[in-house]
Amino acid sequence: MSGLVWERGSIRGQRLQLLLGFMLVALFLWTLLTTFISSDSHVEPHRPPAQKKSEKKAPSVSSDNIHVEPHRPPAQKESEKKAPSVSSDNRPPAQKESEKKAPSVSSDNSHVEPDRPPAQKESEKKAPSVSSDNNHVEPHRPPAQKKSEKKAPSVSSDNIHVEPPNAPAQKESEKKAPSAPSYNCNGCKTVIDKVLKNYSQTWTKQEVNYQKFRSQLKTKCNGIDKAIITQANTPVGSKLVYDGERNKVYQVNSELFKTFVKESPFSNKTWDTCAVVGSGGILANSSCGKAIDSAQFVIRCNLPPVENEFKAHVGSKTEIVTANPSILIEKYGSLSGHRRPFVESLHKYGNSMLLLPAFSYTVNTPVCLRALYTIEDFEIPIQTVFFNPKYLQSLDEFWRTQGLKAIRPSTGLMMVSLALEICSNVHLYGFWPFSNHPHGFQPLNNHYYDNKPPVKGVHAMPVEFNLLLQLHSQGVLRVHLGQCGKQ
Template sequence: MRKKLSIVINLLCLGSLLTTFTWYAFEDSFVELHRPNPQRSAPKPSELCKGCKEVIDEVKKLYNQTWEKHEENYHRFRLQLSINCNGSNNGIVTQENTPVGSKIICDKDRSVISVTPELFKIFIKENPFSKKRWDTCSIVGSGGILTNSGCGKMIDSADFVIRCNLPPLENEFHNDVGRKTNLVTANPSIFMQKYGSLTGRRRAFADSLQQYGNSLLLFPCFSYGGTRPACQRAVYAIEDMDIPIQPIFINPRYLERLVKFWQSLGLKEYRPSTGLYLTSLALEFCETVHLYGFWPFSNHPDKLFPLTNHYYDNVPYDRKVHAMPKEFSHWVELHNKGVLKLHLGDCKSDQV
């Protein structure tokens, strides 16, 4: 589908001229022009760049607002994921697939970690997804599009709810993003930057986990050798303070296979986003996958008012690492094929 989606745009916006672009070139230029700048305050609606409506309208034309699951397309894509990645069995590091004495090769820096008895003890015994199937799953990104969306009840109505990178759920946020959590991820950088690598007091970290109840806590701890100690300390803090959450670790072998799979579909980036590997994993064990908070641009697709990068802050993502607009084009394609449902509107109307 993406090969047919050639967009011709002539737009003078923020002093930059956009001329003829393919879908990918359009994505890169548009997100660069609209990328949140922490040094600049968000513009008022009256200050939106001239021509942005036309650009967003082109994006909306690619999105089929009338969605129906296509069983054949869904099962075909699920089978491709299962054959090439097999997240249901290999997605998580377990005591079954990673015994004492084995070696873990980190997927990014290629450092080698020996599995000691001490490290082995913090692995879950078996993959929590290998024998499970859920009818509906909500995968909740952190995009600013969720602000004032009213999507909380719809998100929580799913059988299994997945969230990215320890997002806040309480107070002013729950009406838009819900509270139910069955799995939440935590990048090791959060431990290192926000909680001082957990080398000192850990109460603030432990308290932050209470809002997720007895969910699974997924760490990508074996991408770089240097992050493993902080992850291990996080597990110890959870155990020592009797937090009911269950730590699990993404398998770097699975990440390697996942990268190759998406590269075969034309997606090339330094590292897949958390949303990409969560959605890929969920498509193997969920019958119907719903995506919320996945909109990589900084203006609302309907009302065009400016959005923060996340619903809780305006910290930009690293464009050298992730290719969010390119990932988004794949979500639109899978949505249009009936493989998953991408929600881009407020849940009161559920329309773009």
């Protein structure tokens, strides 16, 4: 009996030994297999057809020592749709989770992400890819990729080449931006083109429009009888209200009365052609001298030079010349000292009329009277006349109804207004308020004889010029721009 018990115990012991041996062998093989897998890089198995389908969507990029990630299980593909990840050999799950949130930038010895899912393809349409030195060249792009190339040209790294710009987009931009003018004038072309929108060199006088506008001027201003102070319209004892300082009054005494002309030089007279000559820089090299001198009545502003090199471009004939009192003060020392330079400057105007705004501002009166006395003392054939402040005030009110809101009209606009009353055909030269030429856009001086800047805040020259262009387009008067020989 005891022998039977011992035999059964030995059988159980042998079975336990065999089981333990198998377990030890299995443990050894598992350890050996794990060590082998961790020490050597694995090679990606053959990709299934589903992976080849992804290659059509986005070409992969490989490098020299870079291992390619094996085929991902379905759960991993779902994560790829959310954010492309970059994995390393034995990275823990926490690291992979962070990679899903922010894609990392790989270097030469890191592995490069395999074919990108459709979400990455969408990003490729938005931003062109850039390849580095040791990366392989992308295979031929499928039609979907060519569509993205139309949206964004790609740039490569080695000997970088840039794809030519898309022709249709370039043509569209050329339509929006006009070609650059001959001179860089800081956008002057746009302004000038807008100003000259209604200007036409093929001008024709519209008699009905001319007579209508002339009648309006005569009714409201009556320059023929009131433009100049005369003994007829301003007797002794009259009070002259300064048009620039309407709270100031000058009472006419007998001595001042004697300086007035007896009657208006424009009464019962009408000239066929009148040229009003401004001093704008556009007159330089214009060759307009002969055309200006061919007019029956020529009006000039602010004692401009008409001799020597200027004559061919501005002419020399003069019936009326104006003088701004600031010229008498600044250039001729208010005529308080030597007066001969002023006298000599007047010889070129012959026996014309010198028109002075003596009663626009109180500061003007003394220097204008000294100019009158100087001309009398030196017995110059020029006749001195004064603007009537009442006429200038009515003229200011008239142009305000036309849209002019400046402090006061310029001398040029005053003379154009007078010319429209006394002349049948009015031609304007040297009226151009911009610093670039309308034909060619080359820079211009402020005046044809100097580049002294205008006083700011007094006149609205562009607005005045626009009003004159409106009259030009209506056939009331003609504005001459550019070369006279080419018009």
